[in-house]
Amino acid sequence: MTADASRGAQAPPELVQLLTPEGERVEHPDYDIDLTPEEIRALYRDLVLVRRVDLEAVALQRQGELGIWASLLGQEAAQIGSGRALTDADMAFPTYREHGVAWCRGVDPVNLLGLFRGVNHGGWDPAEHNFHLYTIVIGSQTLHAVGYAMGIQRDGAVGENGAATIVYFGDGATSQGDVNESFIWASVFNAPVVFFCQNNQWAISEPLEKQSRIPLYRRASGFGFPGVRVDGNDVFACLAVTRKALTDARSGQGPVLIEAFTYRMGAHTTSDDPTRYRVQDELEAWKLKDPIERVRAYLFKNQLADQAFFDEVDAEADELGRDVRKRCLEMPDPEPLAIFDHVYTEPHRLMDEERAAFASYLSGFETEEGGR
Amino acid sequence: MTTLTLAKALNEGMRKAMEDDPKVLVMGEDVGKLGGVFRVTDGLQKDFGEERVIDTPLAESGIVGTAIGLALRGYRPVCEIQFDGFVFPAADQIITQLAKMPLRSLGALKLPVVVRIPCGGGIGAVEHHSESPEAYFTHTAGLRVVACSNPADAYAMIQQAIRCDDPVIFFEPKRRYWEKAEVDTAAAEEWFPLDRARVVRPGTDVTLLAYGPMVKTCLEAAAAAEEDGRSLEIVDLRSLNPLDTAAIAESVRRTGRCVVVHEAPVFGGFGAELAARITEECFYSLEAPVLRVGGPSTPYPPSRLEEHYLPDLDRVLDAVDRAFTF
Numbered sequence: 263m264t265a266d267a268s269r270g271a272q273a274p275p276e277l278v279q280l281l282t283p284e285g286e287r288v289e290h291p292d293y294d295i296d297l298t299p300e301e302i303r304a305l306y307r308d309l310v311l312v313r314r315v316d317l318e319a320v321a322l323q324r325q326g327e328l329g330i331w332a333s334l335l336g337q338e339a340a341q342i343g344s345g346r347a348l349t350d351a352d353m354a355f356p357t358y359r360e361h362g363v364a365w366c367r368g369v370d371p372v373n374l375l376g377l378f379r380g381v382n383h384g385g386w387d388p389a390e391h392n393f394h395l396y397t398i399v400i401g402s403q404t405l406h407a408v409g410y411a412m413g414i415q416r417d418g419a420v421g422e423n424g425a426a427t428i429v430y431f432g433d434g435a436t437s438q439g440d441v442n443e444s445f446i447w448a449s450v451f452n453a454p455v456v457f458f459c460q461n462n463q464w465a466i467s468e469p470l471e472k473q474s475r476i477p478l479y480r481r482a483s484g485f486g487f488p489g490v491r492v493d494g495n496d497v498f499a500c501l502a503v504t505r506k507a508l509t510d511a512r513s514g515q516g517p518v519l520i521e522a523f524t525y526r527m528g529a530h531t532t533s534d535d536p537t538r539y540r541v542q543d544e545l546e547a548w549k550l551k552d553p554i555e556r557v558r559a560y561l562f563k564n565q566l567a568d569q570a571f572f573d574e575v576d577a578e579a580d581e582l583g584r585d586v587r588k589r590c591l592e593m594p595d596p597e598p599l600a601i602f603d604h605v606y607t608e609p610h611r612l613m614d615e616e617r618a619a620f621a622s623y624l625s626g627f628e629t630e631e632g633g634r
Numbered sequence: 635m636t637t638l639t640l641a642k643a644l645n646e647g648m649r650k651a652m653e654d655d656p657k658v659l660v661m662g663e664d665v666g667k668l669g670g671v672f673r674v675t676d677g678l679q680k681d682f683g684e685e686r687v688i689d690t691p692l693a694e695s696g697i698v699g700t701a702i703g704l705a706l707r708g709y710r711p712v713c714e715i716q717f718d719g720f721v722f723p724a725a726d727q728i729i730t731q732l733a734k735m736p737l738r739s740l741g742a743l744k745l746p747v748v749v750r751i752p753c754g755g756g757i758g759a760v761e762h763h764s765e766s767p768e769a770y771f772t773h774t775a776g777l778r779v780v781a782c783s784n785p786a787d788a789y790a791m792i793q794q795a796i797r798c799d800d801p802v803i804f805f806e807p808k809r810r811y812w813e814k815a816e817v818d819t820a821a822a823e824e825w826f827p828l829d830r831a832r833v834v835r836p837g838t839d840v841t842l843l844a845y846g847p848m849v850k851t852c853l854e855a856a857a858a859a860e861e862d863g864r865s866l867e868i869v870d871l872r873s874l875n876p877l878d879t880a881a882i883a884e885s886v887r888r889t890g891r892c893v894v895v896h897e898a899p900v901f902g903g904f905g906a907e908l909a910a911r912i913t914e915e916c917f918y919s920l921e922a923p924v925l926r927v928g929g930p931s932t933p934y935p936p937s938r939l940e941e942h943y944l945p946d947l948d949r950v951l952d953a954v955d956r957a958f959t960f
Contacts, residue, residue: 383734387742394706395738399730405696406731409703416659416685416709440727443696450691604741605775607799611829611876 276477276491277523280498283551285559287498295502299566305497306561307575308342309554312362314579315371318586319361319378323532327590328378332359336495336527339553340460342366343500344428344522347508350392351425353414355407358396359460360430367393371582372589381593401438404429404457408444411453411511424512426454428504434465436481437473445485448517456507457482457519460494462526467539479521487517494524495553525551598624635818641674641811643785644750646819647792648675648712652682658796659704661688662697662714662750671716672752672811694724701747702731710746710796717808718753719762725770732801733776744799748792753781754847754897755944756809758937765934766846766898771803772875772907779874780828781805783849785815787826787872794828807847831878833885837867840891840954843882843908845871848895848945855950866954874904882908883915890921891957894928895945901931922960927953 278293297305316334323331334341341362348354348366356363361374369391376385377396384395397403407429419425435441436459448455461478463470474481482489492503500522507518525548529536561567602617638646652658660675660682666689669676679687690697694715701711715721721728728749736743755764771779778800782788788806795802826832834849835856842852849870856866869885871878886892892912894905909924927945935943 382740383738385740388706388739389742395735395743397731399726402699402727402731405699405727406703406706409700409705410707411703412700413704413707413709416704417707439693439723440695440699443691443693443699446691446693447696447700604737604739606778607736607741607744610778610800611878 276479277493278490278499278503279493279496280502281496281556281560283495283556285556285563287560290499293499293502293506295498295505297498302557302561303567303571305342305346305501306554306557306567307578308346308362308365309338309497309557310575310579311582312342312365313338313554314583315365315586316361318583319375320528320532322375322587322590323378328375328532329380330531330533331378332531333528334359334361336525336548336553337460337462338362339497340458340494340500340522340524343497344458344504344520347501347504348428349425351419352508353392353394353407353410353425353427355394355403355410355427355429356396357400357403357430357432357435358398359432360396363430364393367391369393371586372593375586375590376593379590379593381596401431401435401441404431404435404441404444405447408447408451408453408455411448411455412451414454415451420454420512420514422513424454424514426456426508426511428456428458428508430458430460432465433459433461433463433470433473433478434468435459436478445482445517445519449486452514452516454511454514455517456504456511457517458504459519459521460524461521462494462524464526464530464536464540466530466534467536469540477521479519482519487519489519489521491521491523494522495551495556497553497557524553635816637814638785638789638817639812639814640782640785640788640807641672643789643817644674644792644806645676645678646817647789648796649678649681650819651712651793651796652678652686655710655796657709659686659688659709659711660714661690661701661711663690663692663716665689665714670714672808674750674806674811675714694720695727698724698727698732698747698749702727702735702745705745705747706743712748712750712796715749715751717763718751718765718767721749721751721767724749728771728777728803729774733774736800737776745801746796746799747801748795748804749801750792750804750806752808752811753805754807754809755934755940756847758940760937761934764937764940766896766929768803768805768874768896769898769902769904772904776801777875778802778829779805780872781807781846781874782872783807783810783844783846783870785813786817787870789817789819790825791828791872794825798828805846810847810850813850829873829876829878831869831871831873831881833867833881834870835866835868837865837889839865839889840893840957841867841869841882841885841889842893842895842950842954843869843871844895845874846897848897851945851947852895852950855947855954858947859951859954864954877907877911879911879915882912886912886916887919890919892920892924893950893953893957894924894926895950896928897944898928899931900926900928903928922957925953925957
């Protein structure tokens with residue numbers, strides 16, 4: 263068996279970090295960030311609000327209102343940091359856990375719930391937010407992101423004021439053929455794409471050493487582009503590293519792989535039971551590195567926010583949670599004939615025939631009931 | 635009118651589509667300088683450049699996956715899968731992504747991607763180069779599946795497929811690539827609809843349903859049957875999904891007998907769907923059960939055996955004879 267020294271409580275030396283778990287600002291030779299107090303408070307607010315939405319969704323699932331939910335607990339900094347590095351022109355391709363990125367892209371959190379409630383397979387227009395639909399098949403979206411980036415190249419939109427794509431995936435996904443093919447494509451075509459891997463240490467029950475013998479960010483060198491490992495629980499570092507990678511990609515310097523070293527503090531999904539495969543001590547160690555607490559500590563210590571601010575954000579979070587809950591419960595079930603909608607873009611005879619036949623079948627019930 | 639091989643007709647069709655719409659791209663393995671292993675994309679990269687005719691890395695999932703991304707950005711990619719047996723690495727992208735993404739978006743997204751697949755046997759090739767995987771794709775909702783059988787259709791159908799806003803799996807009968815026929819390259823707006831079947835030889839005694847490479851085989855069988863005094867009607871299905879059930883039923887109701895011919899294995903093949911539909915639609919007109927001629931329910935054999943595997947004139951006529959024994 264191969265032991266992976268990169269996993270565990272000790273932060274590996276190559277980790278880019280700008281804010282320690284204790285809330286101390288530290289310097290890094292290659293990455294820096296200059297944030298106004300207002301910007302830092304805004305990041306804090308993002309982190310708290312997305313955690314609250316996530317918490318509400320878990321509760322909704324426990325109460326039977328959602329079929330399943332994939333919690334982002336613990337990964338807020340990776341998602342908010344990278345999500346806030348994007349410009350409007352950039353395009354993001356998520357997995358099914360990117361609720362924080364969705365928040366940054368302006369997607370209504372309630373729209374995320376449709377998929378998990380079972381009323382649709384994806385409830386938003388990707389072009390409206392430059393945020394693609396959640397992709398459930400592991401790694402498939404990496405190729406879509408690279409293809410989209412090739413489209414950006416063909417539109418002449420690389421260079422000054424250029425655009426890039428960012429694609430999210432997890433540590434488990436790095437074993438998928440599609441992810442490796444996407445690395446090859448991006449490299450060969452020098453596509454403006456940032457690969458943002460949230461290494462949350464666990465692919466359901468399988469720890470990282472089942473996926474890789476080397477730190478994931480080092481995979482990039484074999485494909486011919488830079489890789490960097492960032493403290494995924496440090497929102498400053500995630501923002502700085504992603505900004506740099508996106509700037510490089512937009513200006514035509516090609517792809518970058520970012521490994522955000524983080525931890526899935528919750529279960530894989532609400533159907534999962536992590537007590538069967540990991541020890542409580544590991545979770546406790548990571549709790550000390552919580553992505554929100556360190557920003558709070560930094561704001562507090564540096565007197566950039568007072569208690570009133572924190573209370574205000576908490577109140578806003580509670581209100582958001584209530585609103586998400588209310589509108590989730592109001593989400594109507596689709597009509598039965600919606601099964602046939604949008605399967606094809608252009609008219610399709612078989613859909614028309616089957617829709618009509620099914621409508622006729624259903625109307626038979628109405629007649630019977632009406633006749634009683 | 636001009637005389638073209640089926641391969642050249644596809645080439646000219648793609649060229650026309652690329653001239654008409656700058657968003658049309660061609661991508662695949664060896665499609666650029668080489669012009670594809672069957673030369674179907676010959677000369678396109680020279681005339682349209684490497685940005686529009688893309689030699690891709692050697693990975694089929696990557697071809698279709700990046701084509702999806704390009705389509706999301708507003709392009710209309712035409713992917714070449716080099717051989718039928720190599721489509722399977724791309725099957726996940728085709729089935730879970732290409733076919734379902736428009737539905738997943740509740741209609742916000744469209745994916746005008748064409749996946750060209752040279753299909754079928756008869757060229758003496760090694761394993762994985764002679765297969766007929768159409769039933770995998772007809773069974774996948776969200777895809778349109780078409781098969782051309784002759785140069786004139788090839789020229790029009792490839793352009794129609796490229797213009798279509800749905801993903802289209804486009805089967806090309808590889809052993810007919812070199813067949814020549816007159817093609818009217820001027821009749822763009824009078825094209826026969828992409829989703830309609832066509833009677834390519836009228837007859838009165840038996841309906842033969844075929845598509846792709848088997849259309850020619852059936853036409854030869856009909857010519858031979860005529861000498862024996864039997865009149866076979868050949869319907870070229872052209873579109874497998876959606877299926878032109880009305881045209882099929884109209885023919886079978888007239889003839890009362892039907893033989894389905896395809897290269898793919900009979901068991902679980904597309905012919906089963908045809909037989910079931912015809913039975914439902916034409917029950918009172920049928921003089922005999924719908925019979926199927928196809929490959930045995932085995933993997934495609936080594937090429938020295940393929941003449942025994944592939945339906946030929948004699949096997950088609952044998953089935954026609956059986957249709958008169960009920």
